[in-house]
Amino acid sequence: xxxxxxxxxxxxxxxxxxxxxxxxxxxxxxxxxxxxxxxxxxxxxxxxxxxxxxxxxxxxxxxxxxxxxxxxxxxxxxxxxxxxxxxxxxxxxxxxxxxxxxxxxxxxxxxxxxxxxxxxxxxxxxxxxxxxxxxxxxxxxxxxxxxxxxxxxxxxxxxxxxxxxxxxxxxxxxxxxxxxxxxxxxxxxxxxxxxxx
Numbered sequence: 175x176x177x178x179x180x181x182x183x184x185x186x187x188x189x190x191x192x193x194x195x196x197x198x199x200x201x202x203x204x205x206x207x208x209x210x211x212x213x214x215x216x217x218x219x220x221x222x223x224x225x226x227x228x229x230x231x232x233x234x235x236x237x238x239x240x241x242x243x244x245x246x247x248x249x250x251x252x253x254x255x256x257x258x259x260x261x262x263x264x265x266x267x268x269x270x271x272x273x274x275x276x277x278x279x280x281x282x283x284x285x286x287x288x289x290x291x292x293x294x295x296x297x298x299x300x301x302x303x304x305x306x307x308x309x310x311x312x313x314x315x316x317x318x319x320x321x322x323x324x325x326x327x328x329x330x331x332x333x334x335x336x337x338x339x340x341x342x343x344x345x346x347x348x349x350x351x352x353x354x355x356x357x358x359x360x361x362x363x364x365x366x367x368x369x370x371x
Contacts (some may be wrong), residue, residue, distance in 0.1 A: 199362075200358060200359060200362050202221055202362055202366065204224055205221035205222055205223055205224065205366070206221065206222055206224055207219055207220070207221055207222075208220055208221070208222050208228055208243075209370050210230055210241060210243075210267075213241055213267075213269070214338070215239065215241075215267070215269030215270070215272060215338045215339050216241050216267050216269070216338075216339060217336050217337070217338040217339060217369055217370050218267075218336060218339075218341065218367055218368065218369055218370060219367075219368055219370045220363055220364075220366045220367045220368070221362070221363060221366040222245065222363060223247070223359055223363075225247075225248055226245060226246060226247050226248070226359075227244075227245075227246040227258055228243065228244070228245055228246070229243070229244045229246070230242060230243045230244070231243075231244075233272075233273075237273065237274075238272050238273060239268060239269035239270075239271070239272025239273030240266060240267070240268055240269075240273045241266070241267040241269070242264065242265075242266050243264070243265040243266070243267070244261055244263070244264055245263040245264070245265065245360075245363070246258055246260075246261055246262075246263070247262070247263070247356045247359065247360075249356060250262035250346075250347065250356065251347065251348045251351060252348075252351060252354075253348075262345060262346050262347060262356075263343065263344070263345045263360060264343070264344050264345075265341065265342070265343045266341070266342050266343075266344075267339045267340070267341050268339055268340040268341075268342075269338060269339045270337075270338055270339055270340065273339075273340075275340045277335075277340060280333065280342065281314070281333065284316045284318075284331040284333070285300070285303060285316055286300055287299055287300050287318075288300075288318060290320065296321075298318035298319065298320050298329060299318060299319045299320075299321070300316065300317070300318055301317045301318060301319050301328075302316075302317050303315060303316045303317070308364065308365055308367050309367060309368045309369070310369065311334050311336070311367060311369070312334060313332055313333070313334040313364065313367075314332065314333045314334065315330060315331070315332050316330065316331045316332075316333075317329075317330050318330070318331070319349060320346075325348055325349070325350070326348070326349035326350075327346050327347070327348060327349055328346065328347055328348075328349045328352040329344065329345075329346045330343075330344070330345045330346070331343070331344055332344075332345070332364070334367075336369055337369075343364075345357075345360055
């Protein structure tokens with residue numbers, strides 16, 4: 175009789191342990207919200223880990239309505255020699271009605287192998303493309319592999335738009351580290367994107 179009750183109790187305990195393990199992940203409760211207040215056209219906000227550096231560049235006269243945001247984790251790769259010495263994530267906003275942006279041309283370019291030199295003797299390899307929804311936005315993702323003698327790189331392009339702007343994000347990580355902690359944190363940054371109110 176005791177055995178009969180014991181087996182379901184074990185199964186319940188295992189289920190609880192499995193579910194709690196699945197819920198363990200990156201805690202974003204201390205992450206900081208980022209947006210650009212001085213540009214009404216930049217209409218998104220997102221969370222950034224507290225140890226990441228963020229910097230944005232004002233639009234240049236030659237590129238009106240174009241806001242560039244640099245997201246700099248302490249280490250973009252495990253072999254980086256010092257913290258914050260590399261940039262691996264760049265978000266660019268193209269404010270509609272101000273910035274020049276050709277959606278069809280951009281999507282056509284990043285949805286195929288991309289030439290990496292003026293001589294056209296090296297190119298990225300398109301590894302796949304997908305799309306996912308985040309807080310009412312549809313984000314398109316294009317993953318490229320860049321072969322290199324020092325180690326292959328995964329270069330990912332993301333594209334989405336809001337009522338006010340087009341957004342592109344370019345992120346590159348060593349191919350063997352494309353699912354490591356920094357890349358995982360970046361995915362949580364993407365999942366936190368919302369249209370600012």
